[in-house]
Amino acid sequence: MSENTYSSYLHLDTLLSAQDCATDADSELLFLTIHQAKELWFKLMIHELEGARRALYAGDELRAYKILSRVHQIQLVQIRTWDVLSTLSPTEFQVFRESVGRDGASGFQSIQNREIEFLLGEKRRIRSFDTGESVRQVDVIAMHKDPVVQERLTRRCAEPSIYDATLNLLAQRFPDAGIEPRPAQGRDYTDSMADDPRVFAVWKRIYDDQDAHMSLFQLGERLIDLEDAFRRWRFRHLTTVARVIGRSTGTGGSAGLRYLQQTAIEGMEDFLYPELWQVRNAIFEGQ
Structure with a gap:
């Protein structure tokens, strides 16, 4: 057995040889490194979200x-x-840039980023690209031609999200509330749940009496943190693209800035955890 070293434990020979630049451009290494690092963080996020879901159930x-x-x-x-x-x-x-977008390559194709969206509860399979002249509908699972990838994403989309697991927990803690969560196994979670006034009522009880329900209150605030950061991620993506490429077409032929603007706005209107945001309205409206 070879000696375990810092380098061998981290597989640095493999890791540091993965930045295969397609051009001699000085800044391509920056682009490659950032996106590869993102995918490593995505891998960890998926692992942690799965762990949090297990804990909730x-x-x-x-x-x-x-x-x-x-x-x-x-x-x-x-x-x-x-x-x-x-x-x-x-x-x-x-x-x-031409090397980045060759053969239609685009960050929109990130498999792990899509899995994170599904785990957080963003499960819209059909996305619309407004090109300014027409609207193109894209199925974010079918767009991948590899059947193995399609199966992976279909399975992930059908799994319960973090919020599904949270609602299951609330149903257990408040059996009188009438919440009817879908079971953890044996049910398709592909479609997100609609707003539920019974879920809102439970969150309102929790927020109105935080001392009695501190752990659930803190859980609710952490879910808000996740959705808030999810929005901020989209806005920073939007502003970065605007700064670097302006309103030109995105890599891979996507609608670029127009699509990012659309998703950023949708994130402010279509909530992942709607009842938690409704509680905020109710508090300030004196309900």
Whole structure:
């Protein structure tokens, strides 16, 4: 057995040889490194979100809170990476952009990012690209030609989200509330649940008497943190793209800035955890 070293434990030979630039452009290494690092963070986020979901179904909201706190910190790191990428000037990106988007390649194709969306509860399969002249509908699962990838994403989309697991927990803690969560196994969760006044009523009880329900209150606030960071991620993506490529078509032929604007606005209107946001309205409206 070879000696375990820092380098061998981290497989640095493999890791550091993965930055295979397609051009001689000085800034291409920046682009490659940031996106590869994002995918590593995505892998960790998926692992942690799965752990938080298990904790919620086990009725351990304190452990779920701890794990989701870590996920939130990862989100903040990910948001910060847009600041680094925004140092890329338009002329620097133009030199190697054609290599990035060759054969229709685009960050929109990130499999792990899509899995994270599904785990958080963003399960719209059909996305609309408004090109300014027409609207193109894209199925975010069918767009992948590899049947293995399609099966992977279909399975992930059908799994319960973090919020599904949370509602299961609330149903157990408040059996008189009439919440009817879908079971953890044997049911398709592909469609997100609609707003439920019974769920709102439970969250309102929790927020009105935080001392009696502190662990659930903290869990609710952590879910708000996740959705807030999810929105901020989209906005920073939007502003970075605007800074680097303006309103031009995105890599891979996507609608670029127009699509990012659309998704950013949708994030402010179509909530992942609607009842938690409704509670905020109710508090300030004196309900």
